[in-house]
Amino acid sequence: MVEQEKLKRIQVDRNSFECSITTDVAVFGFIENSLKVLLIKRLSGYFMNHWLLPGGVMEADETLDDCAKKVLYQLTGFRNIHFEQVKIYSELERHPLKRVITQSFYALVKPENHSLVIGGNVERISWFDIDRLPEKIGYDHRQIIHDANLNLQLNLRERLIFGELLPKTFTLAELQNLYERILKIKLDKRNFRKKIFQMDVLTSTGEKKPGVKGGPLLYRYKNGNVCE
Amino acid sequence: MVEQEKLKRIQVDRNSFECSITTDVAVFGFIENSLKVLLIKRLSGYFMNHWLLPGGVMEADETLDDCAKKVLYQLTGFRNIHFEQVKIYSELERHPLKRVITQSFYALVKPENHSLVIGGNVERISWFDIDRLPEKIGYDHRQIIHDANLNLQLNLRERLIFGELLPKTFTLAELQNLYERILKIKLDKRNFRKKIFQMDVLTSTGEKKPGVKGGPLLYRYKNGNVCE
């Protein structure tokens, strides 16, 4: 019983070792025919002159998902955005001062409502082409961005998450272009249309997109509850 | 600048809110033609009279993967076992006393070397059929087991992780049976063999399994670095 008491105390001591838990969100947008990710520069703290993913510390009264939502809301002002857990990073030397483990998420936002608000402790905020990231990226955020991008590609392939990346209405060519740019593949126009139609995720608006040769039809993403 | 100082202090305060981080490992074995999961009963602590996944608290000098490895080693004595991250659980009311978030893993062990060691603070340790779990399972471990099982199924389907679940040599019928039991599907014998062979993951030992009618050939999992 003494042995067990000892074990228990060790357990309790371990429980109270200090470790912060944060979430980092890779916010993706599809702008000017490229997949972009949103990075910020902080006014203070470590990696001041580096670009970082928007992230924040989890508080006692929120889950990791709550925390990610909060961070996203504080930074972009958007709600009901599609976002997903990606991975947890728990390497010892992630943060220079203390032990910090982070759960990464990715989020998709529509390019049409980009009212980027510079929040507290933020010096700059900017979209970066996923293939042209800045040199100086803080912590292991380059790795996190890379992993989030892989995850996005996987989800796009398997689960058709694109409703949040395009404007409310879009042409099939625009959608195909998004697939080609994000997945870095070339698709056959006819096969692509066939596939998308038989997946039954689009509804035609009946209208044609003005200003484009050929007069392409505009479509809408079927899945009702999409953010505004 | 005063505003920023304030922000920074809030951030630091948030950093130091107390939250334990644990790992829980769903150890799977394939025994008597069923997928089993390893559960323990603790001698002390919450959920004493409940079954629990083996799990432990992450220490300051280890990553989550290290921690899972450690827990696994302490419980089974095995090393070089195949295991993978599954999911993180961060709901507020997971633990009755304090905030605890846990990263779950699943691990696969060979049935042939089951020297189950009862570690400290463990009253009982036992394999349970995945479809006949005990009534009383502590915390959210029933959910964690369920999610880990889904993950295992996915990996079995897509990445052929079975080398760790079967003895060193096995017949194709045994392998097919494993697939059928874990995935809960019925497979065609000829198509299954065709598929496995064209995947080129097995090598024949040239020997036949004694004691079985028909005299089936024994195979070995090709992937070199498999645990002992």
Next chain:
DNA sequence: CCAAAAGTGTTACGATTACACCCATGT
């Protein structure tokens, strides 16, 4: 009217499925 992009169907191929008999071994 011309250039540019939209829209449309069919064929070929590869992968998956369904299916039945003979052979080897243990009892």
Next chain:
DNA sequence: ACATGGGTGTAATCGTAACACTTTTGG
């Protein structure tokens, strides 16, 4: 000897991939 399980090939089907011309619109 016989009952049990091991081992083998082929035809049908489905999904995927390749491919070229006509129509619509903007400039």
